[in-house]
Amino acid sequence: MLKEWINQDYLLDSYIHKINRLYSNAKPFQHFVFLDFFNESKLKELKKAVLKEKFERIDKDLFSFSQTKELFTSDNKIIRNFYKFLSSKEFIAFIQKITSVKLDSKIDMHSHIFSDTDYLLFHDDVVESRGVAYVINLSEDFSHDDGGRLQLYDINDAFSPSKEIIPEFNSFVLFTVSKNSLHSIEEVKSNKKRITVSGWFHGY
Amino acid sequence: MAINTNYMESKNLINISKLYKDNVPNNIMLNSILQDKVFNLLSNKVSHSIFSSKFDPYKYRYSMASCKELDSFFYGVYFESLVKNILNIKKYSIVYNVRKFESGNFTLLHDSENSSDGIDFIMDLSRTLERNGGFINYIDSKGELLHIVSKPNSLSFINRSKGSLCYVKYVNHKQIDPIILVFGTIKS
Numbered sequence: 001m002l003k004e005w006i007n008q009d010y011l012l013d014s015y016i017h018k019i020n021r022l023y024s025n026a027k028p029f030q031h032f033v034f035l036d037f038f039n040e041s042k043l044k045e046l047k048k049a050v051l052k053e054k055f056e057r058i059d060k061d062l063f064s065f066s067q068t069k070e071l072f073t074s075d076n077k078i079i080r081n082f083y084k085f086l087s088s089k090e091f092i093a094f095i096q097k098i099t100s101v102k103l104d105s106k107i108d109m110h111s112h113i114f115s116d117t118d119y120l121l122f123h124d125d126v127v128e129s130r131g132v133a134y135v136i137n138l139s140e141d142f143s144h145d146d147g148g149r150l151q152l153y154d155i156n157d158a159f160s161p162s163k164e165i166i167p168e169f170n171s172f173v174l175f176t177v178s179k180n181s182l183h184s185i186e187e188v189k190s191n192k193k194r195i196t197v198s199g200w201f202h203g204y
Numbered sequence: 205m206a207i208n209t210n211y212m213e214s215k216n217l218i219n220i221s222k223l224y225k226d227n228v229p230n231n232i233m234l235n236s237i238l239q240d241k242v243f244n245l246l247s248n249k250v251s252h253s254i255f256s257s258k259f260d261p262y263k264y265r266y267s268m269a270s271c272k273e274l275d276s277f278f279y280g281v282y283f284e285s286l287v288k289n290i291l292n293i294k295k296y297s298i299v300y301n302v303r304k305f306e307s308g309n310f311t312l313l314h315d316s317e318n319s320s321d322g323i324d325f326i327m328d329l330s331r332t333l334e335r336n337g338g339f340i341n342y343i344d345s346k347g348e349l350l351h352i353v354s355k356p357n358s359l360s361f362i363n364r365s366k367g368s369l370c371y372v373k374y375v376n377h378k379q380i381d382p383i384i385l386v387f388g389t390i391k392s
Contacts (some may be wrong), residue, residue: 059373061310061311117336119376121374122262123262158259158261159259187308187374187377
């Protein structure tokens, strides 16, 4: 099942071991960015399917963006299959090997669209059993000047981000949720749409 | 400091007080509160003050300044007349500060912020009408109570009930000139 969905290079034991080390030692907190992670044609299908979902506009003090309902409830077969894959025993075992976080089979999954001026301010994601956060980037041609970067902060020096991750198509970002996992989504500063599928793998 | 003379006439103040009481929650925005010339001088003075950055990722990002010239208004007879005649408060003390909001600035709802009841006032000393974010929302556990888009040279009074909180919406990249607001509380 894994070979069907993800880049096979990432499935080599030696590679997994190396990524686990990089993940554990990453600054400002444990994270890793996989590039070209999923099977590209499958991800393009997923993107098409997701964009057919209903997005609700939400404006709060902390954020402005558009969001789908929990994608587990989608009627779309492509989305349901993807959910099934992401919550499969094999894939969760893979995530555990990368992150060294003990996970159960529960995952959350939403899609978000950030348009011009949309943003998500500082937060750490700590809620109940969230173990590892994930972001699957579906936008194409995003560059530095478009904004929309995932920004990671050192909690002791949050004035400016320690790391900024451009939402490249087919990149897959993981980070361990903790009181240290301070992050934000930079405001989008162009007419491009930042489209993601994201959520959490839950832990014990 | 010369106030707009419309706000000195008792007949007008009675009407404004009625409007304030009729609004839910009790609130009123007084436009063109200062005479134009005075406003221009004051807003220019404030905009050239030395601002220091205030930042807590979970609470706020803006900059703050103090401006002695404002004391003569907020501790003077005109402001006292507004408080007495519109809010019907005879004895009170006030605290206030000047905050500058530029692109990327915000405040968040936070439980540790002042959630006791009282009357807030917000004076807008911006030199631009442009608003790309920077509006003020009051909310309580049931949802949004009040949405204020202030205008330069306006003074708003808001009767804040216990448990309600307010925030300044994130100012986005389209904002060119800063939004400068005086935030204060009247304690009776």
